[in-house]
Amino acid sequence: MSLTLHGAAYSAYTRIVRLVLEEKALAYEFEEIDFISEGMGQSAHPFAKVPVLAHNGQRFFETGPICLYLEEAAGGPALLPDDAAGRAQVRAAIAMLDHYIWPDIRELVTQQVFAPLAGGWPDDMLSERMEARLAKSLSAFAGHYGGGDWLVGDRFSLADCHFAPMMDYLMQTRQGLALMEERRALAAWWARMKKRDSLAATAFSLEAYPFAAKSGA
Numbered sequence: 714m715s716l717t718l719h720g721a722a723y724s725a726y727t728r729i730v731r732l733v734l735e736e737k738a739l740a741y742e743f744e745e746i747d748f749i750s751e752g753m754g755q756s757a758h759p760f761a762k763v764p765v766l767a768h769n770g771q772r773f774f775e776t777g778p779i780c781l782y783l784e785e786a787a788g789g790p791a792l793l794p795d796d797a798a799g800r801a802q803v804r805a806a807i808a809m810l811d812h813y814i815w816p817d818i819r820e821l822v823t824q825q826v827f828a829p830l831a832g833g834w835p836d837d838m839l840s841e842r843m844e845a846r847l848a849k850s851l852s853a854f855a856g857h858y859g860g861g862d863w864l865v866g867d868r869f870s871l872a873d874c875h876f877a878p879m880m881d882y883l884m885q886t887r888q889g890l891a892l893m894e895e896r897r898a899l900a901a902w903w904a905r906m907k908k909r910d911s912l913a914a915t916a917f918s919l920e921a922y923p924f925a926a927k928s929g930a
């Protein structure tokens with residue numbers, strides 16, 4: 714199976730796919746597209762996004778479908794529950810993360826992590842608004858997911874791979890640290906997640922990229 718992933722190591726969505734590849738112990742080529750420094754010219758995605766997975770002469774788009782493709786077409790440990798209800802729970806968790814949680818984490822991280830890296834100042838009012846929204850959405854999410862060892866029951870799944878890169882960014886903000894102080898079950902999930910080899914294997918340093926170096930950060 715010859716797999717090539719196009720994306721940025723710092724892209725949360727690219728990292729989700731890399732986590733799945735690592736968890737399944739699949740060999741793959743990683744073609745880095747540093748879209749912040751260089752633009753998205755190299756992406757084959759119809760909407761100029763990353764990640765894009767190439768396999769057997771075909772290109773696959775959108776993180777959720779790419780991960781489901783790997784689940785169906787590749788070997789390695791199963792990352793979905795055996796029963797239809799469990800699989801629906803995983804897909805619902807992923808949809809909620811995409812629609813109700815990641816947009817606010819992304820905005821918060823843009824302000825608190827990326828703005829200073831580029832030599833700018835965070836918008837603190839916007840950050841406060843995102844923190845308040847995340848206080849509600851993370852509680853709603855934690856009310857349904859993360860009751861067992863992993864987000865959906867006791868089997869590590871695609872839902873855990875999906876949330877981990879988002880949480881890693883969130884925990885780089887003081888607002889995220891404060892939110893996790895008050896959400897013990899999610900914090901415990903994150904502590905378990907942080908120990909997985911796949912997370913270490915996909916670690917990255919923002920300072921290594923030209924967009925950070927240019928600002929002298």
Ligand SMILES: N[C@@H](CCC(=O)N[C@@H](CS)C(=O)NCC(=O)O)C(=O)O
Nearest residue numbers: 724725726761762763764775776777
């Ligand atoms: N719906 C897409 C979202 C992917 C996405 O938002 N990727 C970001 C990086 S994490 C991106 O390409 N950003 C560049 C841009 O929007 O110009 C998916 O599920 O793969």
